[in-house]
Amino acid sequence: MEIKNKVAAVSVGAVTSLAAVTGLAAFAGAQSPDASADTTIQAESVPAEAIESPENEADEAAENAALAEQASLSAADAEAAATAAVPGTAAPAELEDEDGTVAYEVEVTDDAGTVHEVIIDANTGDVLAQEVDDDDDGADDDEGEESEADEAAENAALAEQASLSAADAEAAATAAVPGTAAPAELEDEDGTVVYEVEVTDEAGTVHEVIIDANTGDVLAQEVDDDDDDDDDDGREGTESAGEPADMPAGEAAGN
The missing domain is CATH 1.20.5 (Single alpha-helices involved in coiled-coils or other helix-helix interfaces)
Structure with missing residues (x-):
């Protein structure tokens, strides 16, 4: 028991x-918390970029090493070639494969602060391409806008083809249109080197006169459209300040 x-x-x-x-x-x-639910939440929070991971550092280093074996110039040589083409301060050169050609990409900042991207052949040292970096254009990203350095180079090339000075062109312009001439500017008009001179006459009208930079001939002459617009604005303002043109005479008198 x-x-x-x-x-x-x-x-x-x-x-x-x-x-x-x-x-x-x-x-x-x-x-x-439910472990499976937690796993699901974590999986959903993983960004797509992490799933589609880019080239890792080891692969990039291996690629750079392979390119370096095919390059006979050093990065310093490429930077020197780039600043010879575009005077300024060069950022460290980077090796790239440009359509099968091993090249250095060098960013050069000129005295005006404009950044130029210069492509240097990694074996010959030749400049393969040169352009203003779009990222540094600022608010104005209009395609084809020349940098100050490029514009200065173009003006220098035009000046070499001109036999007349700017003063000669201004004298020729005021002989055609009496008035005060603004500084003459060199231009390429369909393959002809010319001076463009703006002359303001005694009435205040601005005339644009085109002078051949070698013969001194007047190739074209017209009133500057910008001043026509100003005159139109003035006329519109005067009309609005007075009585409407179509108002009956009786109503105008009554008012």
Whole structure:
């Protein structure tokens, strides 16, 4: 009888312990977030860029090493060639594969602060391409806009082809249109080097006179459209300040 009581006590204790363990497990499960749900959330928060990972640093280093083996010029040589083409300060040259040609890409900042991208052949040192970096154009990103350095170079090339000076062109312009001449500017008019001179006459009208930079002949002459617009604006303002033209005479008198 005593043995049976002990066995019964042991059985009751085991059941109680099992119930306690089960309760604790259930409590722990209720307090802990679902692991599968957490995994799903983390997977959804991974950016697409991380899944489509770019070239890692090791591959990039290997590519640069392969390009360096094909280049006979050093980065310093490329930077020197770039600043010879575009005077200024060169950023570190970077090796690139330009359509099968190993080249250095060098960014040169000139005295005016404009950044030029210069492509140098990594074996010959030749300038393969040169352009103003679009990222540094600022608010005005119009394509084809010349930098100050390029404009100065173009003017120098035109000046070499002109036999007349700017003063000669201004004298020829005021002989055709009496008035005060603004500084003459060299231009290329369909292959002919010319001076463009703006002359303001005694009435204040601005005339644009085109002078051949070698013969001094007047090739063209016209009134500057910008001043016509100003005159139109003035006339419109005068008309609006007075009485409308189509107002009956009786109404005008009554007012």
